[in-house]
Amino acid sequence: MITPDDLVALVRNYNPNCDEDLLRRAWDYGAAMHDGQTRYSGEPYFTHPVAVASILTEMRLDDATIVTALLHDTVEDTRSTHIELKRLFGDEIADLVDGVTKLTNLQLSSTEAKQAENFRKLLIAMSRDLRVILVKLADRLHNMRTIRSMRPDKQAQKARETMDIYAPLAGRMGMQWMREELEDLSFRVLNPEARNSILRRFILLQRESGDVIPKITSDIRLELEKAGIDATVYGRAKKPYSVWRKMQEKDLAFSRLSDIYGFRIIVDDVVQCYHVLGLIHQRWRAVPGRFKDYISQPKQNGYRSIHTTVSGRDGKRVEVQIRTREMHEVAEAGVAAHWAYRDGARTANPFAVDPAKWIATLTERLDSSEDHDEFLEHVKLEMYADQVFCFTPKGDVVQLPRGATPLDFAYAIHTRIGNATVSAKLDGLRVPLWTRLRNGQSVEIITAEGQRPQATWIELVHTGRAKAAIRRSLREEDRERFVALGRELSRVAFENVGRKVTDKALDTAAKTLGLKNATDLLSKIGSAEISARGVVEKLYPELATRPPEEVDIARPVVGLEPGQSFRRAACCQPVPGERIVGITYRGKGVVAHAIDCEVLASLEEQPERWVDLRWHEGRHPPVYSVALDITIANSTGVLGRICTLIGEQKANISDLRFVDRKPDFFRLVVEADVRDAEHLHRILTVLDAESDVAQVDRFRDPTRQP
Structure with missing residues (x-):
């Protein structure tokens, strides 16, 4: 000590x-x-x-x-x-x-x-x-x-x-x-094994090609001396973790990595920085797309430097950083340069940032969020990302994290513009919305009335602001969908006890359950937070306690002629609680299709084949097979948990087949026997809540024969 x-x-x-x-x-x-x-x-x-x-x-x-x-x-x-x-x-x-x-x-x-x-x-x-x-x-x-x-x-x-x-x-x-x-x-x-492996590779590389750092440093100094520039030059190999991270991100072996060496050139003034840049590019070939000018576009923490990558001695790629001595002091101390002393006084470094202003720029876009995960994600993204600077068509600068896309740009301008985005132009050329923005590009956002954010946009954006806005819009859209589903589930539940669902009845039930209004109630029914049967029991306890009538499995629908046979369409697999329509097929009797089945569009010109059907009221047995399209993580025990979750909902799995296998995810189709639409919705909800389930949807195949 x-x-x-x-x-x-x-x-x-x-x-x-x-x-x-x-x-x-x-x-x-x-x-x-x-x-x-x-x-x-x-x-x-x-x-x-x-x-x-x-x-x-x-x-x-x-x-x-x-x-x-x-x-x-x-x-x-x-x-x-x-x-x-x-x-x-x-x-x-x-x-x-x-x-x-x-x-x-x-x-x-x-x-x-x-x-x-x-x-x-x-x-x-x-x-x-x-x-x-x-x-x-x-x-x-x-x-x-x-x-x-x-x-x-x-x-x-x-x-x-x-x-x-x-x-x-x-x-x-x-x-x-x-x-x-x-x-x-x-x-x-x-990960000590990975670190030791990289260190061993460095030692082997040094044995094979010698220590290239002093050689390249000497080459750079020689060029600067010829031009009469007094500069400090030094180089080093990149840290093991930096090398390993690049190997992981680019999926490259160590032998295929480039620019694992970095060099710094420190000069007296800004003019010399650009002079040195010219000398370096004259002596060695510049690597396209690997040039960054942080002198003209400094980072928020005050960092200024020119970065370029060139093909150096023996074709090895090396990164060169060029900066002044004052810039180097800030590059070493960062925001702490504000407090740095030299010769007994605070250093009057023109590049040191005011910490208060730096904190303000760091936190100004951290919108309040209802979701803890969203806030955490937003903070980490805003705090740790490098920056790119792009321009609006009017020339205004928009600052975004590196890796941002045109969608991030749109949301940075205004949430309304982001939500209505349909496409974008970079420097006048139309590009996909997933394109990564680069410094200095001009971005034009094209919007359309009625456009709504898509769930896939979450994967396209990089900023916490954009992710939060998209999730907020999707929640609102989900709410509309849940309200519609909740209304249908309520209709079925009320009819099962001989009552009609009315706005007044729903408002009364909402107040009884401590909710704001009927819309909130329907949303919670649709999202399976509250069961429609539970609402009925609150309003009509004397009716709800009656055991529901068991529906005859041989005649589950109303509307068939005597002697007509019935079965469900394999293409859409309708279940009790869903609106259906019957289609007659020669030799097959009546086949029930869901009202939104794609096959019905091809039968619009044959009205004589249509039969008005509806499901019998009462309790149906769990015998209606429905296909579920599930994407799960390729991890130990996940498939077992999925089957257990379905079983806990009192549904039998009648078939299971894998349709796609990837190193990290499996996609499979599971056939489960359900009772009705509400039973199916409960199963979808519990599966969607499982962390190892990436996606779950109802699987419908319009090409399957009825």
């Missing part, structure tokens, strides 16, 4: 005017409070706060942040109090320690609903003082560096939390070095 003198010296290196007395008092107080406490490794506990403070000195932060690091666990783990810290060290430091303590108590890897609420608190803490997050990130970095002393299950939990939350947050704040180290430390815990 470093000494108090060492810590003071580290701070003095960048801030000769630091408050040495304050630093020493904080050291002595922290050491006294943690006296006798040890870490999992057996080391004195105070070595941890000191290490956190040391990390923050590398970022050249102010005295208050360094002192907060020394004291950040005192209130949580010792007899120290917020009031005592305020008395000894002042309001600013006491409030910073309090903020770090509250963040430490957030269990970010708990349930989704709890995690969403904790994210709200995280954003609030960030908005009050971003230095709280800087201390917490340094705290997490040191904990990850020393994680080997923890239990394996704790290691996995902390590593996953770091990979999901803290590493992306560090990257979003512009501290790429910290993001890479956090990812690599987490990768070492979560």
Whole structure:
């Protein structure tokens, strides 16, 4: 562990005017409070706060942040109090320690609903003082560096939390070095075999082709010297996790990966940045589509640099980043550059962003959401995504996350425009709605009256704003569908006890059940939250208690002539409770089709064959086979759970066949015997609620013979 003198010296290196007395008092107080406490490794506990403070000195932060690091666990783990810290060290430091303590108590890897609420608190803490997050990130970095002393299950939990939350947050704040180290430390815990494999590949590659980094660095320096440009040049191999992630995303073997080496060129001014870019592109061939100018279009966290990928020595692709020294300081410190000191004073870096403005841009589009999952998804997408800048036809700039599509662009302008989108043009050319936007493109959204969002749009958009708007519209559309289904189910249930369903009866039932109105009631009946039979029992308990009349399986419908045979159409498989129409077939008798069956359109010119049919009122036996089209995850036990769910609804499975097999999903058709439309709807609802069911629909085949 470093000494108090060492810590003071580290701070003095960048801030000769630091408050040495304050630093020493904080050291002595922290050491006294943690006296006798040890870490999992057996080391004195105070070595941890000191290490956190040391990390923050590398970022050249102010005295208050360094002192907060020394004291950040005192209130949580010792007899120290917020009031005592305020008395000894002042309001600013006491409030910073309090903020770090509250963040430490957030269990970010708990349930989704709890995690969403904790994210709200995280954003609030960030908005009050971003230095709280800087201390917490340094705290997490040191904990990850020393994680080997923890239990394996704790290691996995902390590593996953770091990979999901803290590493992306560090990257979003512009501290790429910290993001890479956090990812690599987490990768070492979560997938050590993959990390070791990549390290072995690097060693093998170095043996085969030599160390290419000094060679390419020398080539770049030579070109710059010829042009008389004084610059700092250095290169490095990309981190194992970065390489592994690229292998996974692009489904490539290590041998087929390109640009696994990166080089930085640091010059004096912006003019030289573009001069160097020209020299690099003259000397080596640029890779199309791999150029980004973050100088003219900076990131929200103040990051500025030119990125280009070229085919370097021996045809190896290398990424080159070009920036000024001031830009490099911001690139290393990110948002923390706002507090950075040099020679005893705050650095007047023109590229450092105001933390308050940065937080505002981060959270301005986080609309309120009824769904915890939606909020969490929205926050993560808005917080951790890179940006692209596109233009409206009038020249206004719209900022979106990398990977955004024209649909995201439409919803960024207005929800009404997004909902009505039918197509889009990029730079005057019509493109599919799933096209990924690139920097500088002009986007024109084409809308149409009456257009509604489709369920498939969820997979096309990238922003939380667009996803939330689409889900909201789909819920409204589902509500309309549920109301219609609920009305039909209510009609059947009321008729079963000899009553007619009326608006007054439904309003009365809604009030009895504590709902707003009849529409709410019908929606809940249609979505199977409330049964239509239960509504009838509330209104007419004396009638509902009568045992329902059992329908004769041989004559389930009304409208047949004496001696006429009857069966259901195989193409649409109608069930009791659905409207039907009979069609006569020579030698087959009367075949009942659902009123919306596609086959009926081809029989409109033959009215003499149509027979007016309806189902008998009463309780039908569960003998009506219906085909269900189900897509399930290819995981152990999923098929068994699906069959169990159907069985729990008192339905028999009469047939099951697979129609498509993929590595991750299976599609199958299940034939289940149901009683009526309400019975079928209950089965569809419970299947749709199963997390491993990607999609479930009723399977109808108009090509099947009646």
